[in-house]
Amino acid sequence: MKMKWLNVLLCGYFFTIVEAAPAGAGPYIPTKGTFRVLAVFVQFRDDTWDHPCPSDAKKGWPAAKHAIPEWARGSKLLHPKKARRYSKGSLSDYFAVMSSGKFHFIGDVFPHLYLTPQPFAFYSQKEKRGRAYLTAKIIDWLDINGVDFSRYDNDDDGDVDFILFLFRHWKTELFTPGAGYQGISGFGFNKPIIKDGKKIIGIFPGSGTMQRGNYTLANCRSIVTHEISHFFFGSGHFSRIGSFGIHDGNAFCYAMSGYERELLDWITPREISPGKTVTLTDAITTNRYFKLKSGHGSEYFLIENRQRKSIFEKGDCVEGALPAQGLLIARIRPNVTKSSRITWVTADKTFTINDKGKAEDAFQNGATVLLEPSRAYFAQPASSATPPFQLKILRQKGTKLTIRVDTVKNETTH
Numbered sequence: 001m002k003m004k005w006l007n008v009l010l011c012g013y014f015f016t017i018v019e020a021a022p023a024g025a026g027p028y029i030p031t032k033g034t035f036r037v038l039a040v041f042v043q044f045r046d047d048t049w050d051h052p053c054p055s056d057a058k059k060g061w062p063a064a065k066h067a068i069p070e071w072a073r074g075s076k077l078l079h080p081k082k083a084r085r086y087s088k089g090s091l092s093d094y095f096a097v098m099s100s101g102k103f104h105f106i107g108d109v110f111p112h113l114y115l116t117p118q119p120f121a122f123y124s125q126k127e128k129r130g131r132a133y134l135t136a137k138i139i140d141w142l143d144i145n146g147v148d149f150s151r152y153d154n155d156d157d158g159d160v161d162f163i164l165f166l167f168r169h170w171k172t173e174l175f176t177p178g179a180g181y182q183g184i185s186g187f188g189f190n191k192p193i194i195k196d197g198k199k200i201i202g203i204f205p206g207s208g209t210m211q212r213g214n215y216t217l218a219n220c221r222s223i224v225t226h227e228i229s230h231f232f233f234g235s236g237h238f239s240r241i242g243s244f245g246i247h248d249g250n251a252f253c254y255a256m257s258g259y260e261r262e263l264l265d266w267i268t269p270r271e272i273s274p275g276k277t278v279t280l281t282d283a284i285t286t287n288r289y290f291k292l293k294s295g296h297g298s299e300y301f302l303i304e305n306r307q308r309k310s311i312f313e314k315g316d317c318v319e320g321a322l323p324a325q326g327l328l329i330a331r332i333r334p335n336v337t338k339s340s341r342i343t344w345v346t347a348d349k350t351f352t353i354n355d356k357g358k359a360e361d362a363f364q365n366g367a368t369v370l371l372e373p374s375r376a377y378f379a380q381p382a383s384s385a386t387p388p389f390q391l392k393i394l395r396q397k398g399t400k401l402t403i404r405v406d407t408v409k410n411e412t413t414h
């Protein structure tokens with residue numbers, strides 16, 4: 001499964017996105033059942049960067065403490081065993097909710113911080129040391145300190161499935177291979193490291209990810225969920241999904257979009273046809289989605305009601321809540337290039353590739369939306385065989401939205 005050209009995969013949501021590989025497939029990890037991972041917290045010894053929220057003793061991760069953050073202790077980040085309920089807001093909780101209980105992302109947080117013996121600059125000399133050198137050192141340290149790596153070979157195929165290296169902070173300066181990134185799927189070394197009879201693979205799709213800026217639980221979750229999205233959907237990004245999904249690469253990640261959940265078979269959208277009235281409850285907490293075929297090939301609209309009811313849409317002191325609240329409509333074109341496969345039909349009619357999402361994107365009670373099928377090419381006239389649809393939000397009760405879809409008669413046809 002390893003491909004040479006997939007040398008490294010870079011992601012950054014505050015920085016320029018660098019992609020080293022064409023859009024790939026996936027998933028590279030199981031998406032059903034129980035999946036056990038290892039999380040390791042790392043801090044550069046000269047990292048003294050702080051900020052009011054990140055330095056908060058409970059919600060943040062103070063630089064001077066030189067310990068793993070409070071929000072990762074016990075089962076607050078990862079639950080050690082499959083359970084019916086997980087600590088609210090944890091990664092285990094996140095994937096249980098997103099998968100409708102199909103995927104149990106559990107694991108161990110190594111209880112001690114790895115404080116680097118050398119300052120950041122020592123490891124940023126990419127020719128000699130860099131992240132490959134550092135992660136190999138940390139792996140040795142974990143091994144000496146009793147980690148049994150064979151616990152993390154879930155499918156028993158001989159390699160470690162997932163280690164999360166969660167760095168507190170490193171500046172945007174280079175930390176090999178030479179770009180500012182928030183997280184990276186891979187460890188930088190080419191030759192697998194063997195521990196406890198299992199291979200730790202450093203090249204994507206390998207044995208895990210590393211990421212910086214894990215100041216708060218929501219911050220950490222955002223980066224981890226994005227990096228893991230590469231193990232679900234391969235390299236490349238859904239570049240127009242913004243903050244309404246996790247696979248953008250340029251936006252804070254809250255909950256998953258309906259499309260991402262549908263791709264993993266974690267939800268099943270119901271089909272809606274013209275002339276029907278349906279009620280949408282909050283998408284994340286009730287798993288309710290509707291799908292309307294556009295009439296143009298395999299294209300469809302995926303309709304979701306995002307009401308920020310879930311803890312995963314509330315944000316924290318570093319990043320606020322999900323930017324929009326209301327009805328969101330995605331245009332899904334399964335056969336186009338990955339970066340444009342999902343786009344949003346927004347209330348303010350603007351959603352560019354640089355958009356992360358804003359309040360004006362969601363449709364509110366009383367709105368009427370014209371949903372037209374895509375044209376095969378720019379100058380092609382709209383086909384009379386596939387008339388557009390009109391979606392209307394008839395009413396709102398609490399967070400529930402009732403919508404009606406109708407076919408719009410083509411008035412130019414006689």
Ligand SMILES: [Zn+2]
Pocket residue numbers: 010011012226230236237248249
């Ligand atoms: Zn990415």
